[in-house]
Amino acid sequence: MTDAPTPVDLLIRNAWIVTMDGERRIFRDGAIALVGDRIHAVGPSAEITAAVQAKETIDGSRFVVTPGFVNGHIHTTGEPLTRSLVPDDTDWRTNVFDWLIPIDMAQEPRHERLSAQFAALEMLRTGTTCFVEAGTIMALDEVVSGLAETGIRARVGQWAQDRAFAADDDQVALTDRALKVLESELDRYPTAGDPLIAAWPALVGHNTATDTLWIEATRLAKEKGAGVTAHMSPDPIDPDYYLATTGRRAITHLGHLGVLGSHLSLTHAIHLDDEEVRLLADSGTNVTHCPMTAMKGAYGATAAGKFPEMAALGVNIQLGTDGNNNGNVADMMRAMFVMAGIFKDSRRDPTLFSAYRVLEAGTLNGARGAQLSHLIGSLEPGKKADFVLHDRDRPEWVPLFNVVNQLVYAADGRGVHSVWVDGQRVVENYRSTLIDEEKMFADVQQAGGEVIARAGLPVPCEWPVL
Ligand SMILES: [Zn+2]
Secondary structure, eight states: OOOOOEEEEEEEEEEEEEOOOTTOOEEEEEEEEEETTEEEEEEEHHHHHHHEEEEEEEEOTTEEEEEOEEEEEEOOSSGGGGTTOSOTTOOHHHIIIIIIHHHHHTOOHHHHHHHHHHHHHHHHHTTEEEEEEOSOBSOHHHHHHHHHTTTOEEEEOBOBOOOOOSTTOOHHHHHHHHHHHHHHHHHHSOOTTOOSEEEOOEEEETTOSOHHHHHHHHHHHHHHTOOEEEEEOSSTHHHHHHHHHHSSOHHHHHHHHTOOSTTEEEEEOOSOOHHHHHHHHHHTOEEEEOHHHHHHHTOOTTTTOOHHHHHHTTOOEEEOOBOTTTTOOOOHHHHHHHHHHHHHHHTTOTTSSOHHHHHHIIIIIHHHHTTOTTTSSSOOTTSBOOEEEEESSSGGGOSOSOHHHIIIIIOOGGGEEEEEETTEEEEETTEESSSOHHHHHHHHHHHHHHHHHHHTOOOOOSSOOO
C-alpha cells in the first residue's frame, strides 16, 4: 500500500540539482517541491513526482538548480548609483576619502532607498538571495522599506562609528550616539522570528570604533540574536594603527577585548600575522573575502593574504562583492570565479580553493556568517525555499558534464533565469517580478548624476568623451 501524494504548491522536476546538503548530493534528474516558504522535498524526479500532488509543475530539463548565493559584504547605498566612476589608479586612502565618502555624504534618503533597491535587483538577477550589508547605510528606514519591495533576504545596519578624530569632538557623546543607533535599529528590525530583513550592528570597522563600541555592539548582538560585521585590515594602515595605539595588531586587539567569535564577520582580513590567523580560527570568527575588490584596489590579497592558511585552519571564509566602485558588480558567480583562481596562480598550487570549496563559500559559508545556517545555504527539506534556476540554454552551459566546475569557471550570473526567495518567485525569465526594471534603470542613471554633482566629483576618463 502506498501513501496518498502530499499536496505541494510547486514541483520543479527533471532538473540538475546541486543540493549542498550534508553529503553534497547532486541529482542529474532531480526534483524540488515547495510548500509555502519552505522546501518540502528534494530528490530523484521519479521518486518526488510520485510522492506529491503539485498545484503547479515546472519542467526543469532546461535548468540547473542551486541554493541562492549569500553575499557576505556589499555596500548597497552610494556606490550602486556611481558604479565604476572611481579611477582604478587610486590608492586605498584616496579611494575612500576622496571618492567613496564624498559619494556617501552627497546622498539624500531617496537616493539611498533607490540605490539599495537597485543593488537588490542586481543581486537577485544574478542569483544572490541573501546579503549582509557592509555598514554604510545612513537612512536605514528608507532602505529597509525599499528592500522589502524587492523580495530579497538581508541583514542590514545603520552607519555606526564613534572614534573622535577631530580635536573638538566629544568622545562620550559620539559613543553614546552610536550606541543609541545600534539599540534602536535592533529594536525596530529584530532578528527574532527570522524575518526577511533584520538589523545587525554593522560597524564600519578599521579604526573608526572605540573599544567601548566594539564591546557594546558585541553584547547587544549576542543579546538580540544578531551578528556583527566590520571592515578590518585591507591595508597595513589598520594593523599599524592598532600597533601604535594599543601595542597589539588589529585582530589581536579584538581578541583582547573579547569580541571575536562566530557572531562576527570581518571583511578583507588581508594584512594579518600568523597569530591573528590563529585567533580567527580558534574563536570561530568569520572572514569575508572580497577578491574582486582586492584586485582592483591593489590590496595585496594574493601577495600578503593568508586565505589558504585560514582555510587550512578551518576559518569560515565567505565571499562578498563589496562596493560597486571596487568589486564593480554584485555578481557572486564572478566573485567565485576569481576566488577559485587567484591563489592557484599566486601560490602556483592548483589544489587551493577548488570549485567545490568556492561553491561552499558562496552558499553554506555565507549562510553561516549571516547566522542563517538553519534556514538557507542548502536545498534540504524544512529549509527556506531560496533557490536559483540557471539556464542551460546558453553557450557557456553547453556541454554539461561537471556541474560544479561549470558553475564556478564557465557560467556567471547573467545565466540566471529564475529565482525564488522565501517561496516567492522574484525573478522569472530574466526579469524581476516585483520591480519595474526599465523605470529603475532610468531612475538610477538620473540619481547617479545627481549624487556625483552634489559631491562635486568629476567623471574622469583618460580619453576624450565627445
Ligand atoms: Zn566594504
